[in-house]
Amino acid sequence: MTGVPEWKPAIRVQPEPFDAAAEARRMTEGRKDLGALVSFVGLCRDEGGTLEALELEHYPGMAEEAIGAIAREAAERWPVAAITIIHRYGRIAPGEPIVVVLAASAHREAAFEAASFLMDFLKTRAPFWKKEHRRDAGPGDWVAAKASDDAAAGRWRPARGAK
Amino acid sequence: MRIRYFAWVRERVGSPEETIELPEGIASVRDLIAWLAGRDEGHAAAFAEPDVIRAAIDLEHVDHDTPLAGAREVAFFPPMTGG
Numbered sequence: 001m002t003g004v005p006e007w008k009p010a011i012r013v014q015p016e017p018f019d020a021a022a023e024a025r026r027m028t029e030g031r032k033d034l035g036a037l038v039s040f041v042g043l044c045r046d047e048g049g050t051l052e053a054l055e056l057e058h059y060p061g062m063a064e065e066a067i068g069a070i071a072r073e074a075a076e077r078w079p080v081a082a083i084t085i086i087h088r089y090g091r092i093a094p095g096e097p098i099v100v101v102l103a104a105s106a107h108r109e110a111a112f113e114a115a116s117f118l119m120d121f122l123k124t125r126a127p128f129w130k131k132e133h134r135r136d137a138g139p140g141d142w143v144a145a146k147a148s149d150d151a152a153a154g155r156w157r158p159a160r161g162a163k
Numbered sequence: 164m165r166i167r168y169f170a171w172v173r174e175r176v177g178s179p180e181e182t183i184e185l186p187e188g189i190a191s192v193r194d195l196i197a198w199l200a201g202r203d204e205g206h207a208a209a210f211a212e213p214d215v216i217r218a219a220i221d222l223e224h225v226d227h228d229t230p231l232a233g234a235r236e237v238a239f240f241p242p243m244t245g246g
Contacts, residue, residue, distance in 0.1 A: 042246055056245070057170055059238060062222040087245060099246055119246055125224070128245030129170035142171045145242035 009071035009083035013063045015090035020100045027084050027102055034081055036108040038115040040101045046094035052133040054143075056098070058089040059127035070121040074103070077117070078110040085118065087128065120153040164231075166199070168209070169240035172216065175209035185231065192218045193227040195237065209239070217242055 010027070012018075020041045028034055044054050071083050084102040092098055099122060103114040130143040167180045189198050193213070200210035210216060218225050219238040231237065 057173075058245075059167070059169055059219070059222075059240070062219055062238070065222045066224070123246035124243060126245040127169065127219070127240065127243055129241060130244045131170070142241065143244045145244050149246075 005075045005080075007075075007082065009068065009075065009085065011064060011067050011071060011084075012086045013058060013060075013067070014086065014088060017088070017096055018086045018100060020097065020102075023084050023086065023100060024102055027082050028104060031081075031104075033106060034104045035106045036111040037102065037104045038108075038111040040099075040115050040119055041097050042099040042119070044092045044094050044096050044098055047132075050135055051094055052135045053094070054092045054098070055131040055133060055139075056089040056092060057129045057131070058087075062127045063087065063089075066126045067122065070118060070125060073121075074114040074118050078105070078114045079107075080105045080110050080114045083114070083118070085122070087122065087126065089128065091133075117156055120149070120156065123149045124153040164234060165236040167236060167238040169238065171241055172209045172239050175205055177205040190230055190232075191227065192220070192225060192229050192231065192237070195231060196227065196239070199239075215241065 020039055024037060024039055028037055067085050067087065071085060074080060075083060080103050082104040084100070087099045101115050101118045103111045103118065105111040132140045132143060134140045164185050165180060165182055168176045168178065173179050186198065189195055196210050196213050196216060199206050216239050218227065220229060220234045221236055
């Protein structure tokens with residue numbers, strides 16, 4: 001635990017695509033205290049050519065709140081110096097980005113771990129739901145939550161003092 | 164009380180939200196799920212497996228034992244699949 005940081009994570013929930021490299025530049029611009037930047041971008045894959053698009057539904061208001069809570073927890077657990085999270089909703093075509101997580105710190109371990117933690121919790125705790133649109137069949141099924149994602153989130157022990 | 168539904172819960176209910184008068188004796192999220200399941204066929208289909216359903220009160224995740232007292236907005240949805 002490193003206590004409550006003085007900085008605020010940058011969080012956006014939006015339908016538009018984003019430029020992860022530009023976001024990384026914005027987050028690190030003019031800073032000389034950072035020794036590590038981890039950038040994770042989640043992309044929409046075409047599932048062997050069968051997927052036309054993903055439709056992401058979200059819970060406006062709660063999505064921002066939940067991502068903010070996850071980011072604050074990461075900042076309390078690791079000595080990270082900056083976090084940016086952008087999560088899209090709406091229709092997303094294969095090849096397009098869905099989510100970006102940027103974590104910067106003085107040393108690499110905190111940035112790697114915080115980014116990994118953030119993704120595990122975005123998958124299981126942020127109110128987003130994916131529906132598949134198949135090339136051959138139109139709107140299809142809602143993507144089912146994966147036990148492997150719950151297991152990945154479960155490997156992070158609760159922070160001391162966490163609810 | 165405003166009730167909101169997302170993803171396949173919304174599709175099965177047939178509506179993204181509704182406003183209800185909380186009947187007497189409905190004290191917890193679990194009670195509300197059981198009561199909503201009895202409203203019509205769509206609600207029954209949405210809440211056929213109550214244990215799968217996740218809930219939020221006023222934008223915060225809660226478990227099914229949570230009391231509804233003071234809640235303005237309760238939301239029901241499947242497990243999240245973001246990221």
